[in-house]
Structures are given as C-alpha cells and as structure tokens.
Amino acid sequence: MSTGNHKKPSPQREVSRRTGRPTLADVAESSGVSPITASRALRGIATVDPHLVSKVREAAATLGYVVNPAARALASAHSQTIVALVPSLSNQLFIEVLEAIHEVLLPQGLEVLIGDYHYSPDEEEKLIRNYLAHRPRGLLLTGFERSEAAQALLAASRLPIVQMMELANAPGVFCVGFSQQAAGAAVARHLLDRGRKRIAYVAAQLDARVMQRGEGFRHALQHAGLHDPALEMMTPARSSVAVGGDMFSELITNNPDVDGIFFCNDDLAHGAIFEAARQGIRVPQRISMVGFNDLPISAHMTPRLTSIRTLRADIGQRAATQILSLIKHEKLENPCVDVGFELIVRESS
Amino acid sequence: MSTGNHKKPSPQREVSRRTGRPTLADVAESSGVSPITASRALRGIATVDPHLVSKVREAAATLGYVVNPAARALASAHSQTIVALVPSLSNQLFIEVLEAIHEVLLPQGLEVLIGDYHYSPDEEEKLIRNYLAHRPRGLLLTGFERSEAAQALLAASRLPIVQMMELANAPGVFCVGFSQQAAGAAVARHLLDRGRKRIAYVAAQLDARVMQRGEGFRHALQHAGLHDPALEMMTPARSSVAVGGDMFSELITNNPDVDGIFFCNDDLAHGAIFEAARQGIRVPQRISMVGFNDLPISAHMTPRLTSIRTLRADIGQRAATQILSLIKHEKLENPCVDVGFELIVRESS
DNA sequence: CTGAAAGCGCTTACAG
DNA sequence: CTGAAAGCGCTTACAG
Numbered sequence: 001m002s003t004g005n006h007k008k009p010s011p012q013r014e015v016s017r018r019t020g021r022p023t024l025a026d027v028a029e030s031s032g033v034s035p036i037t038a039s040r041a042l043r044g045i046a047t048v049d050p051h052l053v054s055k056v057r058e059a060a061a062t063l064g065y066v067v068n069p070a071a072r073a074l075a076s077a078h079s080q081t082i083v084a085l086v087p088s089l090s091n092q093l094f095i096e097v098l099e100a101i102h103e104v105l106l107p108q109g110l111e112v113l114i115g116d117y118h119y120s121p122d123e124e125e126k127l128i129r130n131y132l133a134h135r136p137r138g139l140l141l142t143g144f145e146r147s148e149a150a151q152a153l154l155a156a157s158r159l160p161i162v163q164m165m166e167l168a169n170a171p172g173v174f175c176v177g178f179s180q181q182a183a184g185a186a187v188a189r190h191l192l193d194r195g196r197k198r199i200a201y202v203a204a205q206l207d208a209r210v211m212q213r214g215e216g217f218r219h220a221l222q223h224a225g226l227h228d229p230a231l232e233m234m235t236p237a238r239s240s241v242a243v244g245g246d247m248f249s250e251l252i253t254n255n256p257d258v259d260g261i262f263f264c265n266d267d268l269a270h271g272a273i274f275e276a277a278r279q280g281i282r283v284p285q286r287i288s289m290v291g292f293n294d295l296p297i298s299a300h301m302t303p304r305l306t307s308i309r310t311l312r313a314d315i316g317q318r319a320a321t322q323i324l325s326l327i328k329h330e331k332l333e334n335p336c337v338d339v340g341f342e343l344i345v346r347e348s349s
Numbered sequence: 350m351s352t353g354n355h356k357k358p359s360p361q362r363e364v365s366r367r368t369g370r371p372t373l374a375d376v377a378e379s380s381g382v383s384p385i386t387a388s389r390a391l392r393g394i395a396t397v398d399p400h401l402v403s404k405v406r407e408a409a410a411t412l413g414y415v416v417n418p419a420a421r422a423l424a425s426a427h428s429q430t431i432v433a434l435v436p437s438l439s440n441q442l443f444i445e446v447l448e449a450i451h452e453v454l455l456p457q458g459l460e461v462l463i464g465d466y467h468y469s470p471d472e473e474e475k476l477i478r479n480y481l482a483h484r485p486r487g488l489l490l491t492g493f494e495r496s497e498a499a500q501a502l503l504a505a506s507r508l509p510i511v512q513m514m515e516l517a518n519a520p521g522v523f524c525v526g527f528s529q530q531a532a533g534a535a536v537a538r539h540l541l542d543r544g545r546k547r548i549a550y551v552a553a554q555l556d557a558r559v560m561q562r563g564e565g566f567r568h569a570l571q572h573a574g575l576h577d578p579a580l581e582m583m584t585p586a587r588s589s590v591a592v593g594g595d596m597f598s599e600l601i602t603n604n605p606d607v608d609g610i611f612f613c614n615d616d617l618a619h620g621a622i623f624e625a626a627r628q629g630i631r632v633p634q635r636i637s638m639v640g641f642n643d644l645p646i647s648a649h650m651t652p653r654l655t656s657i658r659t660l661r662a663d664i665g666q667r668a669a670t671q672i673l674s675l676i677k678h679e680k681l682e683n684p685c686v687d688v689g690f691e692l693i694v695r696e697s698s
Numbered sequence: 699c700t701g702a703a704a705g706c707g708c709t710t711a712c713a714g
Numbered sequence: 715c716t717g718a719a720a721g722c723g724c725t726t727a728c729a730g
Contacts, residue, residue, distance in 0.1 A: 047715055
C-alpha cells in the first residue's frame with residue numbers, strides 16, 4: 001500500500017459534491033470494465049466486444065444509470081440537442097411541425113429545445129444566442145429572414161441548419177418547405193375559375209410567408225387583368241378569428257362588389273365566415289372565401305372552408321431527417337425539399 | 350523557471366478539445382481577477398466589490414462570453430432548468446399555460462424544458478426519467494395522476510414540484526388550479542336555471558379532469574333529481590371537432606328529447622354547433638349547449654358558445670411563481686392556489 | 699471581499 | 715478490442 005499519492009476516491013463515496021446518482025464509474029466497476037469501455041458500450045460504439053456490451057448494459061439497467069448530459073456535453077463539446085425555433089406556438093401549424101420533428105429525433109436519443117420567438121427577430125436572436133451556448137448538434141429554423149447578428153452567430157457556429165416552410169436556391173442552404181408564391185397563385189386561379197372578378201387579399205401578421213402568398217396571388221390576378229390594389233387589405237396585427245371578422249366587415253362595407261376573398265390563413269377566414277353569417281351575406285353565393293393551412297376545424301364549418309392544405313407533418317419529418325443526415329455527414333441528394341401543397345375545395349368557394 | 354511540473358495551459362490555447370469560445374478564464378484574465386471572482390460577479394453574488402463586478406461584466410460583454418451551461422451544471426450539480434410537462438401541445442389551453450410559465454421564468458435566467466406526453470402515463474414517465482438526468486431546479490406537472498415509477502422517481506429526486514390544473518389538499522403538495530367539480534356543477538346549475546330537464550354530458554379524452562367535471566355535473570343534476578345515466582356519453586377517443594359532431598348526432602338520434610348538453614371541452618361543442626346547423630336543429634331554442642375552456646373562437650361562433658373560462662395564464666404564472674419560491678426556499682403562504690373559473694354565458698344556452 | 703485547489707462525470711486522444 | 719491519463723469549463727468548499 002502506498003502511503004502518499006492516494007488519488008483514488010475515498011471508500012465512502014457519499015461525500016462532498018456527489019449527487020448520489022450512479023455514475024459511469026459505478027457501472028464500469030459493477031461490470032468489471034474500465035469507464036471508457038462502459039462509455040463506449042453504452043453509446044453503441046461498434047468496437048466493443050458484444051459480450052462486454054451486454055454486461056455493461058445489464059449493469060446500467062440494474063443500477064438505474066442514466067448518463068449525465070452535462071458531463072457528456074462538457075467532455076464531448078456538444079450536447080445531444082437539436083434546437084427548433086418557431087415564430088409562434090399558438091399556431092396549431094407549428095405544433096404539428098414540432099410534433100413530427102420529435103417523432104424523428106427522440107428515438108435517436110436526441111432532445112429538442114423548443115423556442116418560440118413571437119414573430120420577433122430580437123427574440124429569435126436572443127434564443128439563438130442562448131441556445132447556442134448549449135452546443136446543439138444542429139438547428140431547425142423557420143424561414144430565411146433573421147437579424148444580421150443572428151446570422152453571424154449561426155455562421156460562426158458552423159452548425160448544420162435546416163430552414164423550414166419556405167424554399168430557396170442557394171448553395172449550402174438546406175430547407176424543407178413549399179412555394180408560398182405558387183400556393184397563392186393556385187388560390188387566385190381557383191377563384192378566377194369560379195368566375196370571380198373582384199377578388200381581395202386579406203392578411204394579418206405580415207411575415208415573409210404571408211407576403212409571398214400575397215405576391216403569388218397578385219401576379220396571377222394581374223396576369224388575368226383582374227388585380228385591384230384597393231382590394232388588398234393588410235394589417236401587421238396578430239392574426240385571429242376576431243380580426244378576420246372585423247377585416248371582412250370593413251372590406252365589404254368599403255367594397256360591396258367584392259365577390260372573392262383569399263385570407264392569408266384559416267383563422268381570418270373563420271372569423272369572416274361567422275361574420276358573413278351574422279350579416280346574412282351568403283357564402284359562396286355572393287362571395288367565395290378561401291383560407292390557408294387547412295386547420296382541422298375548417299372541414300367542419302358551415303359552409304366548409306376551401307383552403308390550401310399545407311403538409312406540416314411532412315415538413316417537420318423531412319427537416320428532422322435532413323438534420324440527422326447533416327449531423328452524420330451524409331450527402332443529401334436534395335438540399336431543398338419541396339413538399340408541395342394541396343388546394344382543398346369545399347363549400348365556401 | 351521550473352522544468353518539470355508545467356501544469357498551466359500551454360501559451361497557444363487553440364489546441365485539442367477547446368471549442369474556441371471564450372471561457373470564464375478568458376473573462377477573468379481580461380479583467381484582472383481570478384476565475385472564481387469572475388464567476389461570482391457574473392452570477393450576481395453580493396459579496397463581490399461592485400467595481401470589480403462592472404469590470405468583469407464589461408470584459409464578458411466585449412468578449413461575447415456566454416456561460417457554458419454544461420460546465421455550470423456539472424460543477425454545481427444542477428442546471429438552470431425547469432421542466433414543464435403537459436399532456437398535449439395540440440390543445441391551445443396548455444400552450445397558454447406554457448406561455449405564462451415562460452414569461453415568469455425566462456427573465457430569471459431559467460430555461461424551460463417542455464415535454465408533451467400525449468396523455469400517456471408511460472411517455473410521461475419516460476420524460477421524467479430523461480429530464481431528471483438534466484438536474485432541473487424543479488418541475489411543473491399537469492394534474493396528480495402518474496405512474497408509480499414516475500412518482501418514485503420524483504420523490505427520490507427531492508425536487509420542488511408544482512402540479513397544475515387541479516386542486517388537492519395534502520401536506521407537502523403544491524398546486525395551482527381550480528375545482529373541476531365545481532366548474533362542472535356550475536354548468537349543471539346554469540342549464541337547470543334555463544329550465545332544461547333532459548341534460549347530457551358529452552366527453553372524450555377521458556383524463557382525470559374530464560372525469561372530475563363530469564362528477565360535479567352529475568352530482569348537481571342528481572341533487573335536482575334530473576340525472577339520467579343514459580345521457581352520459583363518453584369516449585376515450587382523442588377529442589376533436591369531428592368527434593364532437595359525431596357524438597352529437599348519435600346522442601340526438603338516440604335521445605331526441607335531450608334539451609341541454611355539457612361538452613367536456615369547446616372543441617366537441619364546436620363540432621356539435623356545426624352539426625346542429627347542418628341538421629337544422631336550433632341552438633339554444635331546442636337544445637342548450639355549453640363548452641369548457643372558452644377558446645378564442647368560441648366567442649365568434651354562430652351561435653356564440655357559452656363556456657367555462659379557465660384562467661390558464663393565471664395558472665401558468667402562479668405555478669411558475671410558486672416554483673421560484675420553492676427554489677429559493679421561501680415559505681409559501683398558500684401551497685394550493687385556487688384561481689377559480691368563470692361561466693361565460695353567450696347565445697348557445 | 700478574494701483566491702488556489704479540487705472536483706463534478708463524462709469523452710477525447712493517444713497507446714498498446 | 716481495451717485502457718490510463720488528461721481535460722472539458724465551470725463551481726464548491728475551504729482558507730485567509
């Protein structure tokens with residue numbers, strides 16, 4: 001027995017700063033291997049003898065060992081975390097995207113750090129700054145617009161990023177979404193097909209995607225020679241059913257000849273349908289109405305709402321799959337995935 | 350110069366496992382104090398000379414220093430994290446609760462780990478197990494029901510816990526919510542006041558709270574001598590607008606004399622209102638309808654929906670405040686806070 | 699009020 | 715295929 005140099009932990013471990021939880025060292029000891037072998041076994045690293053692997057796994061199970069993510073992150077310089085940032089959690093749309101992301105990432109042992117930036121670039125920047133400190137493996141972001149500081153932060157991090165909801169065509173950019181312009185144009189063509197002549201765009205919460213939809217819509221109307229700028233009604237206010245009702249009232253009062261309306265989302269359209277019912281304005285007889293996103297309730301309104309169905313589960317699922325590939329340094333066949341959209345024609349148009 | 354024993358970091362730091370990000374040591378060096386003083390200054394620990402504090406803060410700002418949460422968590426044996434678990438993110442209700450929680454906790458430098466367990470006790474248990482590994486400061490949970498294993502895990506963690514949505518009266522239990530029974534009873538009394546005699550309860554997603562509402566409702570009807578078990582219609586299926594429409598159809602077909610319905614949530618009621626319109630059944634003339642939660646859209650339906658307004662922002666805000674107090678070892682005047690509820694009478698009843 | 703030492707629980711990088 | 719050593723970037727516990 002050496003007298004000096006007693007480096008190993010003292011016999012009674014329940015001292016000082018220990019948490020009482022079993023550690024890798026405990027698992028290693030109880031399965032008769034070194035901590036590093038235990039670590040490799042638990043991480044599923046192929047080079048470990050399968051026999052040892054099962055011994056280690058068993059020991060871990062009996063001890064109720066769960067890896068300490070902080071220690072792992074500190075030692076490996078990255079966490080097992082993916083950051084997912086959305087502009088709003090109040091929008092069912094993004095909940096479904098996040099849900100799909102979870103379904104792909106959780107089984108891989110990754111955790112998802114959710115951030116809601118309330119459509120504020122400043123909040124988004126703050127979230128990025130804070131979450132980057134966690135050394136995530138990658139980020140799933142909404143759209144392409146963000147503050148310069150945020151972009152600089154992201155670039156400096158050199159982390160994989162997949163941008164959701166919109167499409168782009170730049171080298172080194174990864175995204176999963178659909179053409180918002182094309183969707184807007186599809187709505188315009190549908191209303192034109194219905195013989196509508198005085199067609200309005202009603203929008204709130206004017207984010208990049210809402211503007212793109214409007215653009216596609218406008219161009220299609222211009223192409224048909226039926227675009228009237230006076231029939232574009234936009235407010236930066238938060239979108240809601242109440243706002244939809246109010247905007248519809250105002251629009252129809254000022255422009256009684258309007259015979260078709262594209263709402264930038266379903267919430268606004270719901271409000272308009274309710275308000276029309278109250279005013280005795282018949283939909284679609286006098287006015288056709290079309291929403292966007294096709295939320296679950298839209299199929300059940302009276303009249304049932306025509307809408308663009310967006311494939312948010314697909315978006316979340318494929319974006320998560322992309323980030324997984326990027327983490328594993330796999331080649332992506334297609335850096336930007338177009339999941340498309342679907343015009344669901346119902347009674348309101 | 351000593352020859353052996355060169356323990357200090359080599360001059361050029363950009364070696365090996367470093368991440369390139371500024372560390373506390375960098376901040377300390379650049380402000381001429383020791384790392385531990387820098388740490389204390391940044392954490393706002395009172396014992397540090399105010400002059401040094403500002404020097405350290407400045408240095409941190411210039412360097413763009415952000416604390417490494419993994420290192421902090423490892424050294425201090427806990428993270429700056431609060432776990433918040435809800436049974437569903439698809440329910441706007443819980444989004445609003447989480448929103449309020451964020452508003453209280455984020456400014457305190459805490460992070461919120463959100464977990465959605467899809468109404469599954471197994472998933473909840475798994476989330477608790479995984480999140481506990483992060484050494485959170487406390488947990489915000491929904492209701493009181495969970496698996497025994499989950500309860501054991503929580504008890505062993507000795508962490509502060511606040512349970513949301515329901516009320517309890519046990520020592521050592523902290524909660525913020527309202528009496529689901531009382532809310533159910535209030536609906537029953539309202540329908541009785543309206544002169545209704547054949548009153549039904551329609552419920553889906555039969556969690557503890559839905560059952561409690563039903564209980565309070567049932568007792569009030571029994572008390573009035575007007576309870577008919579045949580008019581209780583329950584399905585474990587996920588609640589949705591579509592399910593609400595279907596359940597209403599079935600109920601009214603089998604019991605054409607029903608003249609009042611309490612839906613366990615607004616979604617079901619919305620579906621019923623739409624379906625009634627389609628079948629030409631007049632609401633409230635032939636049947637009164639009452640929902641639960643008072644979602645935003647309920648005020649805009651035709652007819653506008655009578656509902657119980659639940660104070661979810663209050664619940665989130667006060668639960669977060671409670672957990673903060675518990676973390677700081679402050680005494681709570683009131684371990685269980687009743688935020689109440691409000692019957693919002695509109696056109697549908 | 700400030701600091702030197704030790705340690706949190708892992709994984710990396712290097713050997714063998 | 716396995717392991718001893720060192721280190722990740724902080725904070726705790728102890729001194730002074």
